[in-house]
Amino acid sequence: MLGSFVVRVRPMKSVCYQYCTGRLLHGLFLHLMERVNPSLAGELHDTKGQKPFTVSPLFGHFLTDSGAKKALEEEEYWFRFTALTEECCEALVRVFYGEAIPNATVMIEETPFLITATDLAVGGRRGWSGLLSYDDLISTANGEPEITLCFQTPTTFRQGKINYVLPDPNLVFGSLLRKWNAYAPKKIPQEIKNFIFERVGVSQYRLSSRLYDLGDHSLIGFQGKCKYTVLGDQNEMTRYLNILADFAFFAGLGQKTTMGMGQVRRLG
Amino acid sequence: MLGSFVVRVRPMKSVCYQYCTGRLLHGLFLHLMERVNPSLAGELHDTKGQKPFTVSPLFGHFLTDSGAKKALEEEEYWFRFTALTEECCEALVRVFYGEAIPNATVMIEETPFLITATDLAVGGRRGWSGLLSYDDLISTANGEPEITLCFQTPTTFRQGKINYVLPDPNLVFGSLLRKWNAYAPKKIPQEIKNFIFERVGVSQYRLSSRLYDLGDHSLIGFQGKCKYTVLGDQNEMTRYLNILADFAFFAGLGQKTTMGMGQVRRLG
Structure with a gap:
């Protein structure tokens, strides 16, 4: 199974990033996986070499503020997690379509972000999202x-x-x-x-x-x-x-x- | 000896090019070499593989005219020939600093171009021109x-x-x-x-x-x-x-x- 989960978010306050947000979203990915499948989360964390997932940076409109990138409270941003195994895809479905995220709020580093929507084009691809089998x-x-x-x-x-x-x-x-x-x-x-x-x-x-x-x-x-x-x-x-x-x-x-x-x- | 001879020219009438001018200037190069050193010109023409010279295209401001590039009568253009051997450099010195070009006019394909200047930074490099030894x-x-x-x-x-x-x-x-x-x-x-x-x-x-x-x-x-x-x-x-x-x-x-x-x- 191959999955690409697009998550649309809005920061609950403006926040500055000194370096890439991909690293912070990597932390969020493992944290969310931990909630739904702790043993898988541990395995994904410990694996060396090839890993069956990817994490994007935060996409959207940033202000440049003395070298740092600033995400604004009123703006919408998005990121995606992709998964290359059945187990990983299932865990992400449970994360975003189960009860794993109370109040639809995730913490990216120390800033709460409200999830405004999640995209998952089941059986195909649409934009940057998709869910399909290797055979498909x-x-x-x-x-x-x-x-x-x-x-x-x-x-x-x-x-x-x-x-x-x-x-x-x-x-x-x-x-x-x-x-x-x-x-x-x-x-x-x-x-x-x-x-x-x-x-x-x-x-x-x-x-x-x-x-x-x-x-x-x-x-x-x-x-x-x-x-x-x-x-x-x-x-x-x-x-x-x-x-x-x-x-x-x-x-x-x-x-x-x-x-x-x-x-x-x-x-x- | 290494030489780069920059030649500044002005077309005596406007002219359109359907394809690269490098090919036409290649023809001019061999034609001019023929005038000063026919046996070298023959050798350069017949050699397969590595050749001890290069030819640039015509540089300058062209108008685009239904797919073709148009060089304008009133504009200045330039090209360069480079040479990687003593014999080739000497021949180019005789071409541009001897009597090889009557009325300072060269034919590029069927269009006469007036040579307005030639640059050769002897003992070094300046812009795109230069003449120096391998030891230098x-x-x-x-x-x-x-x-x-x-x-x-x-x-x-x-x-x-x-x-x-x-x-x-x-x-x-x-x-x-x-x-x-x-x-x-x-x-x-x-x-x-x-x-x-x-x-x-x-x-x-x-x-x-x-x-x-x-x-x-x-x-x-x-x-x-x-x-x-x-x-x-x-x-x-x-x-x-x-x-x-x-x-x-x-x-x-x-x-x-x-x-x-x-x-x-x-x-x-």
């Missing part, structure tokens, strides 16, 4: 030879000791492949790596780097749009590539996807 | 751990069958290394390739793709700025990297540098 995702994927990804929040890869901030097709789809094969019931064959190296090129883009402040350290990432094109004849591999591109919506991309980095979705 | 370039290169390149015209690399349009450090400096070692009297050791892979990262950029129409076909390239940072302790390899970055001014970068692509210079 596979059966709705097409065989388009052109795939455009929008990197909504700073995205970056690790390559040895290097923080690699270019959307190289091998890194983008290689990273999605690892995550897919970690959680999906039907695996995608490793042969797709050769296909990507030999046949998938970048054909159009507009991108720039952006510093993402995680609080205790910062990472450079890239934002913008990038189109990938499959060269030559299309085959089953092209369909796998489309599956991975659609999967990015739930899986996120690259490093620190549980702290707001790598929020990605396909365009068109 | 080596001795003036510093050991900066940060290098920013400005990709002035669309730049692209070939990787297998893929036209690769991201400024990957390995491709950027690997391409410069090959060209340096083809023409420079003092070689740079191949070990720098490992150093680049392990220690050179992209740290800041703003880039976008752009279609470059070569007339008989088009290639996608990228334009913009990209900063590279050497991680960890600096050593002799950092100095080699700086030499290659400075060399890019004369060498151009990537594919089709004799047709106007890959015009690059270091900033700062």
Whole structure:
């Protein structure tokens, strides 16, 4: 099961953030999971490497106030949690559609936020929300030879000791492949790596780097749009590539996807 | 010897271009070389692979006229030829500072252009012009751990069958290394390739793709700025990297540098 839970919130007082809100929402995510499934929460916290969820930053209109970002009392903001396993999706359904949040109020760090709405497009995707099975995702994927990804929040890869901030097709789809094969019931064959190296090129883009402040350290990432094109004849591999591109919506991309980095979705 | 000859011109009548002017200036380059050194001109024309010169497009203010670019009679334009060998530099000195161009007029395709000035910063670099020895370039290169390149015209690399349009450090400096070692009297050791892979990262950029129409076909390239940072302790390899970055001014970068692509210079 794949889920993306969009949560619309309004701060009960204005609040300034010195660094990324993804880190604070990561804390909220674990806190809410703890309420509905303590053993899962512990597991998600302790797991090293791949994790079956992502957390976005807080999106919306911020004022810039001497270096800090200020969220305003009267404004609406939103964030999303995504989940890549049945257990994780179920826990999030219980969080947002059960009794887990008294007075529809969550604490983001020390500020109470009122939940004004939650979006969950059951059986599909709408905007940034969605809930569907891996089989649904596979059966709705097409065989388009052109795939455009929008990197909504700073995205970056690790390559040895290097923080690699270019959307190289091998890194983008290689990273999605690892995550897919970690959680999906039907695996995608490793042969797709050769296909990507030999046949998938970048054909159009507009991108720039952006510093993402995680609080205790910062990472450079890239934002913008990038189109990938499959060269030559299309085959089953092209369909796998489309599956991975659609999967990015739930899986996120690259490093620190549980702290707001790598929020990605396909365009068109 | 390394030379960059900037030529300022004014069209004697307005003229429309359907595709890149780099291809037309390539024709002019060979035609002018033919006048001063026919055997060299033949050699440059026939050589496959690396060539010891580059040709820019025509720079300046163009009007866009139903898809075509229009150069205006009353405007000044400029282009540059660069050369990476003594013989090539000498021939270009004879072209622009000898008697090779009667009435200071050159034909770009079928349009006469008046040469209004030629720039050549002897012993250094000024703007886009310069003339210096490989030894001068080596001795003036510093050991900066940060290098920013400005990709002035669309730049692209070939990787297998893929036209690769991201400024990957390995491709950027690997391409410069090959060209340096083809023409420079003092070689740079191949070990720098490992150093680049392990220690050179992209740290800041703003880039976008752009279609470059070569007339008989088009290639996608990228334009913009990209900063590279050497991680960890600096050593002799950092100095080699700086030499290659400075060399890019004369060498151009990537594919089709004799047709106007890959015009690059270091900033700062």
